[in-house]
Amino acid sequence: MARPTTKDLARVAGVSRATVDRVLNGRDGVKKNTVDKVNAAIRQLGFERNLSAANLAKGRTYRFVFVLPESGDQFLEEILRHIREAGNVFAAEMVWASVQHVDGNDPHAISTFLSSLSRQDTDGVAIMAPESPQVRDAITRLQDRGLRALPFISNQALSENHCVGIDNRSAGRTAATLMGRFIRAQKGQILVIAESMRSRDSIERRYGFDEVINARFPHLTPLPSLETYGSAARTRQVLQAAVARNPDVVGAYILSSEARIPLDVLEDMTFSERLVSVAHERTPCTEASLLSGRLDAVITQDPGHLVRSAIRRLRALCDNRNTLNSQEKIRVEILLPTNL
Amino acid sequence: MARPTTKDLARVAGVSRATVDRVLNGRDGVKKNTVDKVNAAIRQLGFERNLSAANLAKGRTYRFVFVLPESGDQFLEEILRHIREAGNVFAAEMVWASVQHVDGNDPHAISTFLSSLSRQDTDGVAIMAPESPQVRDAITRLQDRGLRALPFISNQALSENHCVGIDNRSAGRTAATLMGRFIRAQKGQILVIAESMRSRDSIERRYGFDEVINARFPHLTPLPSLETYGSAARTRQVLQAAVARNPDVVGAYILSSEARIPLDVLEDMTFSERLVSVAHERTPCTEASLLSGRLDAVITQDPGHLVRSAIRRLRALCDNRNTLNSQEKIRVEILLPTNL
DNA sequence: TCATTTTTGAGACACGTGCATCAAAAATAT
DNA sequence: ATATTTTTGATGCACGTGTCTCAAAAATGA
Known part of the structure; x- marks a missing residue:
């Protein structure tokens, strides 16, 4: 026994x-x-x-850094909240999680920051940053110095450590399925709204979305992606232009993680019939919109799960252990007004 | 530092x-x-x-028993698989999880088994059993003897320790939302099929389902619940009778965790238009049915999450600690063919 | 005041593993 | 055969906490 x-x-x-x-x-x-x-x-x-005994003997601590963009994005706020929360829980297991903000659009800044890390003060890094050769190289050098790195949410093409986050193509496909089944019109166009189409995530979501709409709902036409660049004015402008060109808009798919601006703009516009709208990520804004009926569905990934999974996986990397795949698989979740 | x-x-x-x-x-x-x-x-x-040091010093081990029904249910198989899997993972943290099967319909047997447990060999119990006064009393006595008890999946009205599992009313509401939005017919009836309506879970799901259908989709009529008692013959009989009485059946809601029999029977029957079908729990059968189009959506709870959450909560109970609510909240998940 | 009880301190050992050091034994080379 | 290298054993301390014992100190009672 x-x-x-x-x-x-x-x-x-x-x-x-x-x-x-x-x-x-x-x-x-x-x-x-x-x-x-x-x-x-x-x-x-x-x-x-006996891990307890081993960790005690080694005086092992795990010092992890989350490298995140500087945005004021609500989804990111949630992530930050969960990092703090997880910090408390994992403290008993000698895990310290800190956060470092860097400009997500400046590969040089990210690379510089990553280069500044060393085994002296850090054991592992979870990196949320768009893919770029500079960042990729910095990550490789990081690993050469014995640090563990993990792509976080935003997809990095790292050989083995696949990203902590959902399969974005599957997310796009799911958005399309809901959209297609919720729309009752015989035909019409769907607005596709992104903050920017440069990120791999957006591209994958769009790809999955088109795939399903074209295959299963050929009476619907997804329009070319509209990029908001985070500006309300620009959003209003491109949306109005798109609607002017397409009289039968019946749906709106907001595929970036900040849905506030597009939702506000859409609210002010008039359509021949009520739009079916699908957005991403659970935030106070999307929750409220679901309940008020402005949104019909939200595709999301659990930020708490993301954070804890990243920590568990970083720790496993440090210990050369395997993780439990079924636990670390991030699910594409669907939120309706009834299952918040 | x-x-x-x-x-x-x-x-x-x-x-x-x-x-x-x-x-x-x-x-x-x-x-x-x-x-x-x-x-x-x-x-x-x-x-x-320092938990590691404390556990090491105490030589603390956590011996937990999952008390489960004897069924050959596919959902239960998944649960069993995850208990075994979690057993390996938590072994490093001195957690032993074992399984005991008892006849779920025999409150006396459950009560007898629970009475046989003592602090000598067990620290905590996760109990999946229908509510009954006998079982409730046995649980109370268990707690008096210093064991920790937790209702698991099937709802037990224990004062503080609310059940490890989803909010079944919310699950029913979600099923209704999908059903209502997926059905294109102007009017029609919906079959509601359960193994039995005696369990609290079924009742709550049904309640949530009716709530949303009546409020948001008044053109649809949910029919009285049909009970299969796990028998294919009986299922065929009650389904055929129900369809004979209701010419415009447009949907089927299978609210018990075993969907195989009803799905097989429905497959053999003919309807004026293709049924929209929603079932519960991810099993090999429901997955396959989603992909083949026999099912339109599945409402589920992650069995791995259920098991790990139960273990974490039992351990927290033993240590008089609090758990991280956001981690232990079991989500009502929606599966479509696109997010398996 | 002294006797009694309550509260505190000092110290030791245990838990299982990691990580030293140094000597002894075994294997290999010459 | 001996010298050298490789492999193994014996032993001790460390990590932070839990749990003893026994004595000392402080508070309380009479």
């Missing part, structure tokens, strides 16, 4: 605890034959290292 | 480590004044007990 300890291992393998330690911690200078004996004992006893 | 230890506490509070220990672990025989001094030091230093 009691868990076997390294002492038991030593006894069963017929070696000393010192040798068990050498094998467990991968030190060299141990004959292959001896290594095998110890491993056999590990299997035989079902030995598992 | 380094975390304060009990030694630091003792120094700052001007007492001995023994006294700090007495305060931290709530032993008596300490003057109120001294307690206050220690608590002040705790606040001043922001002391947090």
Whole structure:
């Protein structure tokens, strides 16, 4: 019943605890034959290292940095809140999570910041930044210096560590399914509104969206993406232009994480029939809009889950452990007024 | 930077480590004044007990039992799989999770089993069983003996420990929203199919479903619940009778966690137009049905999350800690063919 | 005041692992 | 054969907390 300890291992393998330690911690200078004996004992006893004891002995702490853009985005606010919250919870497990803001549009700034990190003060980094060669190189150098890096939400093409976040193509496909089924009109156009189409996330969402609309709802026509660049004036302008060109707009898909501006602008405009609107990310704004009926559905990813998953995965990377895939898979969630 | 230890506490509070220990672990025989001094030091230093060290010192293990019905239900299979999986993950944190099957329809058997548990071999129990006075009493006695109990998935009216699981009324409301918006017919009836309507879960789902259909989709009529009792023959019989009485059936809501039988039966029947069907719980059967188009949506709760949440909450109960509410809230998830 | 009780302190050991050091044993080279 | 290198064992301390014991100090009662 009691868990076997390294002492038991030593006894069963017929070696000393010192040798068990050498094998467990991968030190060299141990004959292959001896290594095998110890491993056999590990299997035989079902030995598992007592993490509490190990961490205590090592005085191990995990110092993680979240590198985030500087925006005042509501979704990002949520992320920040959960980082603080998780900081408290994981404190008992010796995890320190801090946040560093850098201009998301300045690859040079990101790269410079990443270069400033060292093992002296940091064990791992979760990076939310658009993909760029500079950033990619900085991440590689980070890893060469022994730090662990993880792309966070915004997709980075890192070889193995796939991103903490949803499959954006699947998110776009889901938005399309809801949109297609909610719209009752026989035909019409759908506005697609993004803050910018330069990010990989937006592109993937758009791709998934078109895929499903074209295949399953051919009576609907998704219009070319409208970019707001975060400006209300510009949003109003491009939206009005698009609606003028397309008399039968029946839906609006807001695919960037800041839905406030497009929603406000849409509110002021008139359409022949009530628009079906779908947006991304749960924020105070999208929640309120769902309840008031301004939005019909919200596709989201749980920010708390994102943060905790990033921390767990960074820690696993530090310990060279595997994570539980089913726990770390971030789900494409659908919010309706009824399941907030 | 380094975390304060009990030694630091003792120094700052001007007492001995023994006294700090007495305060931290709530032993008596300490003057109120001294307690206050220690608590002040705790606040001043922001002391947090090192859980690793504490657990190591106590040799604490957490032995939890999941009490589950004996069914061969696919959803239950998933739950079992995740209990085994979680067992591996939590092993490093000294958590042992075992499973005990009892006949879910026999309150006496459940009560007898619960009475057989003692602190000698068990620290906490997660109970999935229909509510009944006998079971409720057994749970109370369990708690009197110092064990921790938690209602699991199936709703138990335990005073404080609210159930690990979704809000079933919200789930029913969500099913209704999707159903109402997916159905294009001007009017029609909706089949509501349950294994049994005796369980609190079914009742709550049904209640939420009717609520939304009546309020938002008055052109649709939800029919009285049909009970299958798990029998294919009976299912066929009651379904055919219901359809004979109602010529305009346009939707089917399967609200129990086993969707296989109703789906198979529905498949064989003919309707004037394609049914919109919504079921509960992600299982191999519902997944396949979504992809094949037999089902339009599935309302589900993540079984892995359920299991891990139950374990975390039981452990928190044992340690008299609070859990992170945002992490333990089980979401009403919506599955479409596009976000599996 | 002295006897009694309550409160506090000092100290030791335990938990399981990590990480040293140094000597002993075994294997290999000469 | 001996000298050298490689491999192993023995042992001790550390991590932070929990849990003892025993004695000292302080507070309370008479």
